[in-house]
Structures are given as C-alpha cells and as structure tokens.
Amino acid sequence: MNPPFPKGGQGGFNINILIINSISNIYFNLFQLISTYFNLFQLISTYFNLFQQYIMKTINIPLNIPNFLSVFRLFSFPFVMIFIFLRHEQLFVFFLCFNLFTDFLDGWIARTFNQVTEIGSAIDSLADTTTYFLALAGLVAFKWDDFKPYTAIIWIFFGLLVVVDLYPLIKFRKYHSYHTYSAKIGAYLKGMFFVVLFVWGFYEWFFYFIMITGVLIFLESIVVTWVMKESRSDVKGLWWVLKEKKQNH
Numbered sequence: 593m594n595p596p597f598p599k600g601g602q603g604g605f606n607i608n609i610l611i612i613n614s615i616s617n618i619y620f621n622l623f624q625l626i627s628t629y630f631n632l633f634q635l636i637s638t639y640f641n642l643f644q645q646y647i648m649k650t651i652n653i654p655l656n657i658p659n660f661l662s663v664f665r666l667f668s669f670p671f672v673m674i675f676i677f678l679r680h681e682q683l684f685v686f687f688l689c690f691n692l693f694t695d696f697l698d699g700w701i702a703r704t705f706n707q708v709t710e711i712g713s714a715i716d717s718l719a720d721t722t723t724y725f726l727a728l729a730g731l732v733a734f735k736w737d738d739f740k741p742y743t744a745i746i747w748i749f750f751g752l753l754v755v756v757d758l759y760p761l762i763k764f765r766k767y768h769s770y771h772t773y774s775a776k777i778g779a780y781l782k783g784m785f786f787v788v789l790f791v792w793g794f795y796e797w798f799f800y801f802i803m804i805t806g807v808l809i810f811l812e813s814i815v816v817t818w819v820m821k822e823s824r825s826d827v828k829g830l831w832w833v834l835k836e837k838k839q840n841h
Contacts, residue, residue, distance in 0.1 A: 658702035659712045661694040665719035672726050676733045684730050685790045691723050692783035699776070713769035713825040720779065721757055724750075727786050738794040745803055752810040759814060764823035770816060772829045778809040 668687060675684040698716060702708045728750060731739060739746060760768035785802045788795065812830050819833055827833060 654707075654709050654712065656702075656707045656712075658698035658707050659709070659715060661698040661701075662712065662715040662719045665691050665694060665723060666715065669722045669726065673729065676726075676729050679733070681730075681734050681790075684734070688723070688726060688730060688790075689783075689787055691719075691726070692786065695720060695723065695779060695783070699771070708826065710769070710825050713771060714767050717769040717771070718767055721753070724753060724782075727782075731789075735789060735794065738789075739799075742799065742803075749803055749806055749810075752807060752814075756810050756813045760817045760823055763817060766823055768813075768817065768823060769825045770813060770827040771825070772809075772812065772816070772827055774809045774812055774829060778805055781805060 668691060672684060672687045672691075675687065695716075702712060728746075731746075757768070760766070782802060785798055788798065816827060816830050816833055819830070819837060820827075
C-alpha cells in the first residue's frame, strides 16, 4: 500500500517503521524510569502511544534534515516538560530557544535545497504547536507573576491558536500546514519575544505587539480555512487564496 503522503524531497529516503518504533520504545523505557519518581508515567506513556499510532498511520517519512529537525522537536516535548516540572528554568530556556532556532532552520533548508514535502510540512506545523504550548507552560511556571494581570488576553490568544489547529482538522480531516507569510513572520517575532522574556525580562509594549499581531495572524488562518475547499500546504496568505479563487470563477 502506498503511503498517504508523497515521498518527494531531494535526497530524502524513507525511514523504516521498525527504526521509528525502536527509538520510541527506547524513549518510552527511559521515561518510565524517570516517571517512577515524578508521577509522569501515565502522561508520558499516553504521549508515546499516540505518537507511535501517528507514525504507524503515516508509515514512511522522507529522511532529510528538515524532517529530522521537526521530528526532534516533537520528541523533545516530554523532555522539556520534565524540565518545567523539575523547575529547571535554565535547561527549559536552552531547549526552548534551540527548538525555536530549529523551526527557522528546517524551513530555510527545505526551501533552499528543494526538500519540501507534504508530510514534512504537516510534521513541522505539529511541532510548532507543541513548541507554542511548551512556551505557555514555561510562561506559567516561571514568569506568571509578570503575566497575571494579562490572564484574559493570554487565554484568548491560545484559545484562537486551538481554533486555528482544530478548524482545518474538522473541515479537511487533516492537520493544516499553511505556512503563510504572516505566520512565518509571526513565528520569528514570538521566538524573539520568548528569548527577550527569559533573558532580559518582560516588556509590556512587546507583549501587546505580539498579542495583537498574533491574533491577526490567527484570524487570517481561520479565514483561509473557511475560504478554501480543500487543504493545501504552503499557502502564501489570504490575498493569494482569494486571488486564486477569483481567477477560477
């Protein structure tokens, strides 16, 4: 049976599912040992069961540097969550910044060396979402005193993020990977914000700037989902979607 996603990607070759399962089992056993002391066994075992089910459905992933970096961000999620539970702020900040850097790097490599694939775009988007929620968890754990007066704004922001992810999943039965220009710029800005927050401190004007631009970007993505009849990867933005729709009529 052919995989549901095209192989594509220059220089890529398929990871054998047995290798993926072996890696997952190694991580699972490691976390089982750690969670004995921190009561995280159920959370972590559920995570890896779901992740293995996802890999089993996709069967094959083109193995190239962009996809490797995206998969790394997915696998790093429970590790970084443990740093939050253990209150290791410096380790959390290091891995959060590293994940943000790999988010920039994998997209640049994929576009520059023609290694863009549909499944790679989907994994990248999913990894981006996990990074956002890691940032939220770290914000609550380490910087909540700074953000407590803005609780309502923060929950509205992350509520829209959930809608952005769930709406195309419900409409198209697949995870979106639009990668609009505004979303790319917004990701870089959010990365800068978290680096500044954890290294130099909280700046209210920067916070409001990130919230306003983020809401506008989320609204664009929601409208793009509403306008399109089928899901596509690497959509430039709402203007291009509307232009294409007009040309087809």
